[in-house]
Amino acid sequence: MKPKLFYFLLWMIGLNNTNAQIGNLFTVSNIKYKVLTQNNTTNIGTVEVAGDYENYAYAGNPKLSLPATVISDGITYAVTHIGKNAFKESFSGSGNNVLTHVDLSRATNLTSIGSKAFEKCIKITSIHFPNNLTSIGVNTFRDCSSLTSISFPNSLTRIGNGAFQYCTSLISADISHTKVTNIGQNTFSGCSSLTSVIFPNSLTNIGSVAFMNCSSLTSVTFPNVLTSIGRSAFQNCSSLTSADLSLTKVASIGRGAFRYSALTSVTFPSSLTNIGRLAFESCLALTSVRFSSSLPRIESDAFYGCTALLNVSAKVPEPNITTLRKKVFLSVKPY
Template sequence: MIFSNIPGCALAVAYLMTQPLLADGTFGNFTYTEDGTSVTITGYPDDIVGPVSIPSSIAGKPVTAIGVEAFMECHKVTAVTIPDSVTRIDDRAFYYCGLTSISLPESLASIGEYSFYRCTHLPAVSIPDSVTSIGSSAFNRCIILDEVSLPSGLTEIPDGMFYLCSRLTNLVITPNITHIGNGAFGNCVGLKDLTIPGTVKIIGGGAFVRCDQLEKLVISDGVEEIKSGAFGDCPLLTKVTIPASVTKIENYAFRRRKPAVISATFLGNAPAIGAGIFKIRHEPSPPATIIYYTEGAAGFTSPVWNGYRSVALAAGPEIGIQQPAGSNLDEDDKRSFGTVKVGESGGTKTFTIVSTGTEDLTGLAITIDGANAGDFIIKPPNKASMATGESRIFTVTFKPKGQGTRMAHIHVTSTETTGNPFSIMLAGMGVK
């Protein structure tokens, strides 16, 4: 043979002879390649209008993949049905496509990078549980996407996966997810309520940056790291609870554009923190942020921790009552209303209930008993629940029904586990 005297050529030829021979072809409007056992769709005309149904087989061989850029910029393709034979959608397969609907089969195992990038007419997508791998920015800039289901087989949400999906309002992060990538949900301005399950160990940099409507955030115990700018520039996010499992919060994780009081409650020891984790641009001095932490937790200082005001709280729900505001009452303390004519309303006293524990205080109710309970008129708080650091007021007005000393007790019940209810003695004198 002509190559017999060239070292290594015999081995190279032998290796090449074992590899599948790729063949190009056309089938209707599709172009494809096949390797002898399966077919990959590689192209489709960008000027054909309407829906597309991808064949399950060509020339007797199953179609198993939608190739790189196969439908890229096919702006006039409105819908695609993918057969159960397909296991793979490659990078940029439907990049900037005109899709209004897509049917993904249960056979699908992987979705490539930028595969549905900028499909600006796609309102919903159901990703089957068979999918275990999704590339970065797969649905980036699908600006009207408002409904998505994550597959149970997926363990990581990749970088930029739903970036700028501005109509996405309902998001359930399934408990199989362990990592949320950088910018995964950045600029998802429709998100209002978010729960991060404890299976997630890392929340990536800018994962939820500029989610302008996000106002309720639950970070479950189990999360370990919050990366730089993860929740940056979320103007309505004014309260956040950091579980005991979090060991690291990186630079500017909760940085804000607009000044507002932010309260952050830490349920464990102080994590390692970066610069300006709660920084507010043009913030007042001292900073408006208030840090609450559990009494006895390691690494915190009071009244200031890392430049932020800090307050130690009892673990769990805890109640405090003040009268007047700023003056803490002890259990069974007495408040006197002085002397008031029978049948007339005397002075009204305002009591302030403060939630001083690390958990929300709920189930607030006020009852009154005692010999002259009917002489004291109570106006209860406007809400029965309070987050950490919040306060509610109630008032008591003395209107004696008879002469002499008038006595009663009020009882404030809640979910506090000790000293519940909190009782206060009331006294006044009725005269003619």
């Protein structure tokens, strides 16, 4: 046999061993899996929980628990992902098929949960994540309206936009031990029972509408490395009474960021360069704002309707303080 032909046949055998089953589906304990990688020589591979969610066959157990590995046809597969839409609306009805608990703590190879994987599973009350999880996708737990508690792992680096939007029974969110750097758009918006959130020291950005309509939110501690707060991030947080940003590196506060909140005082950092339009509109209880050494750009109507605002202080010399006060008070009730 010619050498080139021999090596070609070896390459074909290796290709068949590693790729022949990729994309195939199989079922173990009523859970459907999709093969991501496979090596028939070593008999190992990886799978994700399949994204085919309609009439998903997981009957008779209200608690979902996934293993670290599954075996099919002599191959041991590590369960590394939960696919897009995997359990979406699968357990939103009544009877034996109603999912109430998600315990993923045994799935120690799981690193990511895909978009909308548990969206509208309206009876889920608790979630336990594995220690190696790094990513939660877009809208993953959106509209899980019975969810009351979440335990986030230290390994987590990403929470997708809208991941917990409209989780109206969620009481607290402690992200402090994670490595998350960004809270994206709509991540916790509409969580009307959320009373407290604890951010990690790694957080640099709070995105647009991230906590909008969290009407029970009373306290927020902002990390020192935070640089920006997005549009309407805390709009309609009608129980939020204070925002101390003095130790942060926030440079920009977006349009409507604290609009219609219950703030009584705000302390700004020296890094602040811009306060967006309507950022503090109709904060009717706001009586004082304190600036540091900077003179930020204050866009029109930034404090519009803050009729109780009487005290504006800053660590700047005259006449800068006079100019600053004029900017603030003009925005309360524009001419």
